[in-house]
Amino acid sequence: MPDSLRRDLRGSAEEIRALLEDLQRLGIDEIDLPPIPADLPPCPLNVVAAEDGGEILCRRETLEEIRAELEGCRRCALCTERRNIVFGVGNPRAQIVFVGEAPGREEDEKGEPFVGEAGRLLDRILFAMGLRREDVYICNVEKCRPPGNRDPLTEEIEACEPYLKRQLAAIRPSLIVALGRFAAQTLLRDTTPITRLRGKWRQYEGIALMPTYHPAYLLRNPASKKEVWEDMKAVMRRLREQEGKGI
Numbered sequence: 001m002p003d004s005l006r007r008d009l010r011g012s013a014e015e016i017r018a019l020l021e022d023l024q025r026l027g028i029d030e031i032d033l034p035p036i037p038a039d040l041p042p043c044p045l046n047v048v049a050a051e052d053g054g055e056i057l058c059r060r061e062t063l064e065e066i067r068a069e070l071e072g073c074r075r076c077a078l079c080t081e082r083r084n085i086v087f088g089v090g091n092p093r094a095q096i097v098f099v100g101e102a103p104g105r106e107e108d109e110k111g112e113p114f115v116g117e118a119g120r121l122l123d124r125i126l127f128a129m130g131l132r133r134e135d136v137y138i139c140n141v142e143k144c145r146p147p148g149n150r151d152p153l154t155e156e157i158e159a160c161e162p163y164l165k166r167q168l169a170a171i172r173p174s175l176i177v178a179l180g181r182f183a184a185q186t187l188l189r190d191t192t193p194i195t196r197l198r199g200k201w202r203q204y205e206g207i208a209l210m211p212t213y214h215p216a217y218l219l220r221n222p223a224s225k226k227e228v229w230e231d232m233k234a235v236m237r238r239l240r241e242q243e244g245k246g247i
């Protein structure tokens with residue numbers, strides 16, 4: 001069975017259990033649920049293989065647990081100059097996750113992604129989509145600022161990417177928007193230039209992913225805002241279609 005399908009099935013099972021537990025709280029007591037072990041371990045990617053080749057029972061990891069583990073991270077050299085780890089903000093059950101590249105100076109100071117000029121442009125894009133920051137989840141591939149806002153190095157991306165994978169597994173959104181080259185190429189494992197990746201639907205672990213330009217690029221190339229708006233209209237169409245199908 002593919003990993004993505006296995007994760008979807010386990011996610012559905014969790015949702016059914018939550019629904020049944022709600023019914024029990026409402027006094028509908030003829031449903032007999034097996035007890036949930038109090039010490040059920042968190043599972044980083046939802047399913048972990050046991051040594052005997054089967055699966056161990058585990059619950060979906062929370063964003064708080066991932067954030068706690070990130071505290072004081074020294075997995076790559078970016079830890080030496082950062083002021084704050086920039087984990088991510090927004091709705092932990094968001095249908096759309098926006099993934100950017102790495103924190104800049106203002107993000108590093110405030111510990112929050114997309115709070116500088118590019119972030120204000122992202123807010124305007126969200127507003128045009130009928131969304132607010134708190135409706136979506138926003139994070140970066142890299143959680144610490146590269147000095148002088150240089151591009152992240154391959155080894156830094158490799159060190160930090162597991163946290164992003166775990167964030168996406170914890171949120172399990174309907175759609176991902178990859179903002180810019182680093183987010184798109186990292187998530188898709190594809191070195192095609194962003195100019196050719198953008199605007200075309202792809203898949204990340206069974207989740208629809210739309211690559212588009214980074215807002216910082218749009219500040220330097222305002223003519224490309226039109227293309228990003230086309231991409232965001234496609235995102236909203238897809239979201240409506242998925243909602244219509246109950247996905």
Ligand code: SF4
Nearest residue numbers: 073075076079144160
């Ligand atoms: S960039 Fe990521 S891996 Fe590197 S120190 Fe920061 S949190 Fe850790």
